[in-house]
Structure formats: C-alpha cells, structure tokens
Amino acid sequence: MSIIKKFIAFMVCMLMVVGNTAYVAANSYKSNEKNTKYVIAQTTINKMKVNASSLNIRSGPGTNYKKIGSLKREAVIDTIDKSGIWYKIKYKNSYGWCSGDFLVQVNNTNDNNGTSNNNNQNLSKGDFIIIKTSNNTMAYYKDGILVKEFNVATGKKSTPTPKGKFKIVNKIVNRPYYKDNIKGGDPRNPLGNRWLGLQVGSTYGTTYAIHGNNSERSIGKSVSAGCVRMHNSDIKWLFDQVPKQTTVIISDSSQSYKQIGTSYNINLQK
Template sequence: MSLQGTVGRTKAYSLRSIAMSLVFLLLFTACFTGAASAGAASAASKMSTDLIIVNKKTNKLGFFSGGKLEKVFPVATGKTKNLTPEGTFRVVLKVKNRPYYKEHIPGGDPANPLGDRWLGLEVNGTYGTTYAIHGNNNESSIGKYVSAGCIRMHNDDIHWLYPRVAKFTTVIITSSSRSMENIASKAGYLLGTKLFAGTFVINGEAVAVKSPFVEENSRIYIPLREAVSLLGGSLRQEAGTGALMITIGGQTVIHKPLSSIATVNGKEVIMLASRNVDGRLYFPLGSLTPLFGLPVVWDAKKGTVEL
C-alpha cells in the first residue's frame, strides 16, 4: 500500500492548455465518432451520478449521489503526505472478506486490518489490489494519519457505503480547505442534477434515447449526439479550434463544447453552456429553437420532447 516515486509538478499554464485540448478531443471522440471499444462503450453507457471525495486535509470522505452530498464519514489516511496518492481514480474491485495476505489473516477475521469490505481503486497502474477504501480492526485509528496508503473507514460506515458504490464510480483524493460541494463542483460534478429516461417524439413517433436526459435547476439538457442523429443531422469538428459544426436541416451552428456561445449564420448567439456528463456532451433543450429554428414541446410529466 505504498506509493513509489514522486509526482512531478507541471506549470499551471501547461496544465490548462493540455486539459482544454483533452476536453475537446475526448468529447469529440467519445461522443461523436463511436470509436470506443465495446467494453468502454458498455461502461460509458452505464451513466452514474455517484462520486466519492476523500479530503486528506480533514480526513473526511464524502459520498455524492443523484447530484447531492448524501453523507460524510471520518477516515484514516497515510502516515505521510505522499502515501495516500492524490488524483482522480475509479473503483474497480469490490471484495467482501478479503484476506490480509501479508500476515496470512483470513477474510472476515476480527484481527484482519482490512475489515470485511474492500473497494479497490485503480491507481498508478494498480488495479484495485493495492489501494482501497476499506474497513479496519482498530476503530480508534479512524480520523488519524496512520495507514500505509489506503483509506480506512469505521466498519459500520463501510457497511453503509459498500452496497451503494458501483464499479467504476469516480473517486477524487485531494488535500483541500474547500467544502466537499465546492471540490465536487470544481471537478465538474453537477450538483442539484437529476438524470432520467427521456423520449423524443418526432413526427408523432416516440423514440427512447439510450442516454438519459439531465435536469438541473429546472432546465433540461439532452444528449447532443443522439439528438442530432434522430433529427437526421450531422456533426464534425472544426480543424484547429475544437469547435463543433452541427448541421440540422439547412441550419449550421458552430459551438465550442462547454461554452455559452454559438455562431448561427455568422452571428454570435448567447446560450446556456453545454455540459459534459460522464464523457457525453449535453445541450440545453431550450437552445434548439433559437439555434436551429426547431419548435420544441416539453412534457415534464411524460419526460418527452416533441419536435
């Protein structure tokens, strides 16, 4: 459970430039080209509104679900600052009663320092067997800096958390003075959101979409790729700028992912910013009319968009 080596530091401007390039590239390839492998596509199709944040500064773990902070728990982390790695990881392994192999202690044994629940993380080339969120055999250690790298929880707390955490749930480990909600928001987590199954009604025919609709602050966002496809339109990326050229009917709109501006027939139009939700680009439903001239009827009770 130890972290080998040190993490290099990169200048802020370089990070920002790389991050923005990756956003445009990932959104375009994942959302529009369909080039992902079958396994990746399957994982991406299982959209999640869950998030775990571990704040080493306060030794607290926050569990978010459905766009809100559900619970905060005390945890124990690494004896030294570098032992518990910081970054964004995924839960890739769930095990009940994992043995403590180092000292040959069976799983479920009261002397097992791992407790009886293990949420393994994919960290620095390890695949859930080295770093984890787990229980303990010393309840008094929780809240302290005592581990060799893992995140320890009270056994009752990990029992509550374990069944609620799906594989591939995102885990952010950081050391911050900010609140859990602020950390989540800065990481792109949509607080106050609701995901639900949506349907398009086109020429009187109902078509259920594979990706859910998103509701945030009483506004509806729709998965752009599927919407364009259902409407017989096309998408392509503008060379050099990362902007998307979206054509529906005779109307072409140029829009940079995540921005609040679009260009329609050479004129800038202010809009609600598009959203990245689990690697998919979402468009505000209300923008379809001013940008594409499409009349839209939204039925909140049925969850349908009639076009």
C-alpha cells in the same frame, strides 16, 4: 362622604384593570418573542430521511443526552441545525437531536415557503465519493446530492494516500490480508470486512482501496499505509450503495466538497 368612598372604590377598580392589562401585555410580548426566535431558528431547513429500522431522538447532540422518542425507517424530518454529526430536528411540538449516521438527504427539498427546489437539474449524474485528507472526512453523493458524510483514516506522511480522480474497480467481502497471511473475516485483519479497490496508476484495485479496519480508534487520523479506512459499519453500508466504476476524488484541499468537485468538472449541490 359617600361620594369620596365611591371615588376611592372606582380608582381601586381601575388600578386592578390596568394591572391585569399590563400582565397580559407582558405575557403576550414574551410569547411573541419566543415565536420570533422560533422563526429565526428555521431560516434554513433541509429535509432528511431515516435510513435505519429505528432512530433514537435525544434531548441534545450526543448519546449521553436523554432519549425523548424514536422514528421509524423512511420517516422524513426537517433538520434546522447541526453539531458535529448530530442534527437538530423539529420533533412533535418541540425539538430533538438525532445522529446523521442514519439519515440521508431527500432529493426534492422544500424551502421555507413550501415551494419545490428545482435547482438540481444541472447536477452531475451518478455516484461520487469525495475524500479530504486535510481533515480525514469523506462525502458520498448520488446524482449530485449529498447522501452521507463520514470520518475516515488516511495515509501517514511516509505513506500518503494518492491524490486525484480514480474509479472503484472491484468490490470484495472479507478480503484476506496477504502480507501477514490473515484470512478474510478474521478480527485481526486490518482490512476489515469490506474492500472497495481503486485503480491507481498501474494498480487495479489490489494496492489502494477504501476498506474497513481492525482498530476503530484509528478513524479520523492520518495513520494508514495509503488506503482510506472507515468504520466497519460505515464501509458495510457504503459497499451496498456504490457500484463499480464509481468516481472517487481524493484531495488534500481544505475547500468544500462542492468546490473540490467543481475542479474536476463535477457539479455537486453543496
């Protein structure tokens, strides 16, 4: 009888060991599965740098999501995904989202193996602005590297924005709106607070320009008299970046910025 009891006790112990082993194995599988997803999510990593005194990190792609931290100016981060203007980043031991309005591309990017990307040597040197009237967007490039993208407003059908290759020939702070005799700096001034005049045909920075606005709601639409409007905060930032003689390409193509640049013999990264 004692032998039978010992046998039963032995079998119970074995079942407990097997059960615990199965539990550990199941947890190990779940852990490995998470790690696999983590690696897949990082197959494309771009390095960006914070271009603001402080940048909020949020739990999702929008200001309605909870703030989970912040980064200081010049902080370099890895972006792994994008939703609109919001970038998903690796933040501490997890992930967060931050606005691309306050990020700039780091020229010397690394791939997933940490090796330097030296494919930039054939990129066009200088400052370039590409404007797409097809979706009312703009991109600013420095030495062929994408620095920042913007939403803009362009000309309506009756007064379209001119297409082609142009140069910025003047830069004016608080330009008056002569048509309605509105002084520069007046909140009613439809030109906003900055003017980047373009040489278009026989006009020398006096008719067409990239400028601010007096109606932020117009940005993203085809509503102007031919000029390119930006958010006032955006044009103020861009004004400080670009010099006179910066090349501006305006196209109604739906191609990528890189493809549009190539059609004008300008080699851009993407």
